Every structure is written in C-alpha cells, then in structure tokens.
Amino acid sequence: MSENERKTACVTGGNGFIASALIKMLLEKGYAVNTTVRNPDDMKKNSHFKDLEALGPLKVFRADLDKEGSFDEAVNGCDYAFLVSAPKEMIEAGVQGTLNVIRSCAKAATVKRVILTSSASAIFGRPLQGDGHVLDEESWNELQLKNLKALAASGAVPIVHVDDLCRAEIFLVEKESASGRYICSSLSITVLNLARFVAGRYPEYNVQIDCFEGFPEKAKVCCSSEKLIREGFEYKCTNLDEIFDDLVEYGKALGILPH
Ligand SMILES: NC(=O)c1ccc[n+]([C@@H]2O[C@H](COP(=O)([O-])OP(=O)(O)OC[C@H]3O[C@@H](n4cnc5c(N)ncnc54)[C@H](OP(=O)(O)O)[C@@H]3O)[C@@H](O)[C@H]2O)c1
Secondary structure, eight states: OOTTTOOEEEESSTTSHHHHHHHHHHHHTTOEEEEEESOTTOHHHHTHHHHHHTTSOEEEEEOOTTSTTTTHHHHTTOSEEEEOOOOSSOHHHHHHHHHHHHHHHHHHSOOOEEEEOOOGGGTOOSOOOSSOEEEOTTOOOTTOSOOHHHHHHHTEEEEOOHHHHHHHHHHHHHOTTOOSOOOOOSEEEEHHHHHHHHHHHOGGGOOOGGGGTTSOSSOSEEEOOHHHHHTTOOOSOOOHHHHHHHHHHHHHHHTSSOO
C-alpha cells in the first residue's frame, strides 16, 4: 500500500483491552494508527506498543478525557476516530470526555467517521416484567446509570469475541451506509448459566456459583444484532468455549488471572 492510499485512524485509550486489540487489527489491515494514553511514560501499561509498532505506523499521544483540547493533536489528520477509552463508573465524566474527543475531531476537519464503543448498560434500563423482550438499537437506558443490576436481573448477558467486536468496528467505519447505533453481540447467555459454564470450564479459578442462586434460569430478554447483520457483517466466532478460552489466556498474559 502506498503512503497516499494509507488511511489513518485514531484509537483512544490504547492500553485498554478492546483498544489494544483494535490497534493490532487496524495495523494488520494497513492503517496508520494514532493512539492516546494518559501516561505514555508508564512502561508497565504501554509495553505492548513495542510489538504493535512492528506491525505498522503507530504513534502514541498523551491525552486525557477530562481535558478539553487534549485529543486535538492525536486526531489531527486522521480519517477515522475510534473512541474506546472510558472512565470507570462515572457517566457524567464519560459524556464530557466523549464530547471533548468529538470536538477535537470536528476541529481537525479530516475525520470522516467516529465510532464510539459503548456498553450493554446503554440499552438495559429498568428491570423488565415478563419474558420475551427484544432489545435493539431503539432501546435506551433512560435511568442513565451503568445498570448492570438490570442486566443481571434480566438474565441475559450479551457476549462477543473481542476480535469480532474489532472487526465490526472496522466494518462500520468503512461502510458508507452505516449510521447510528449498532448492537454487537454474537450470543447471549443467562448470568446463572455463564457462572456454571465458567465454574465448569475453569475449575482452577474456584468460581462460587451459589452466589448466583435466585438469578433467572431463562433469559427474559435478548439483544438483537440484526441491524449489524443486515448491514452485511458476519460473526466469525459464536462459540462460548473459544471466546472465553481467549479471554482467559489474555487475562493470564496480563497477569490479572493466575496461571
Ligand atoms: N471489555 C468488555 O467486555 C466490554 C464489553 C462491552 C463494552 N465495553 C466498553 O468498551 C469500552 C472500553 O472497554 P475496555 O474493556 O477496553 O476498558 P479498559 O481495558 O478498562 O480500558 C479503558 C481505557 O480507558 C482509559 N481511560 C480511563 N479514564 C480515562 C481518562 N480520564 N482519559 C483518558 N483515558 C482514560 C484507560 O487508560 P489509562 O491507562 O490511561 O487509565 C484505559 O486504557 C468501555 O466503554 C466499556 O464499557 C467493554
């Protein structure tokens, strides 16, 4: 690919779980990547950039969601921006931070599309009465809090392999007709069944399933990924074993999970 043809994408929060997988995929596809971290000098969090730099042009910038204008340099000249960094638990800070990055994109005037990675809690609001609910892109969490309790009470946990999520993000950024929200979930499982699955497949981690007693056996809701599929996207991994084996390996490599 010639340098003229090469597109540049900004990925915020380059040391996070999803962002680091996304950067790898973008570089492998021939993109140049600008990424941001709060502290580029933190070698413990940023050591993976060395391997990623071997895959293609990668620049690391310092930026903080709390500071307006902080992302100006990182998005300058970019064709696309993927907003993946997110402060833990704080909705208001997340909203302000997202607006800060979008303002930087508007200022740059080169960014043709912005992809914001949200969360399942954006569609799960109040606990739902009865069964058979389908949540789609029209569903909003009107409570405006990270309502993981509602998600657990509904019985449904939407799941996707991180590689499929990154493939979907790149698919959507490149797809002219794409617009609005997209749910990206290749399968759904109840909280109780997920606990049973993890306990059975990874007995070494001693997962206590009795604390999930009382959670519904059957999901009251399912999340529909129809809009993304209608757009032409195909999931590669719909196998729970594979999704979790890869996740566990990642956790071990990071030192979050014991070997
Ligand atoms: N992981 C999942 O299974 C999953 C599923 C669905 C949706 N999501 C959503 O996807 C997004 C990313 O998830 P993740 O699992 O990749 O998260 P993660 O690994 O915790 O990464 C979050 C990133 O945000 C950065 N960050 C936090 N506060 C910041 C701030 N004030 N300014 C700039 N950067 C900041 C962190 O960078 P520092 O190193 O600088 O702290 C970190 O790199 C989140 O919105 C999450 O809700 C995740």
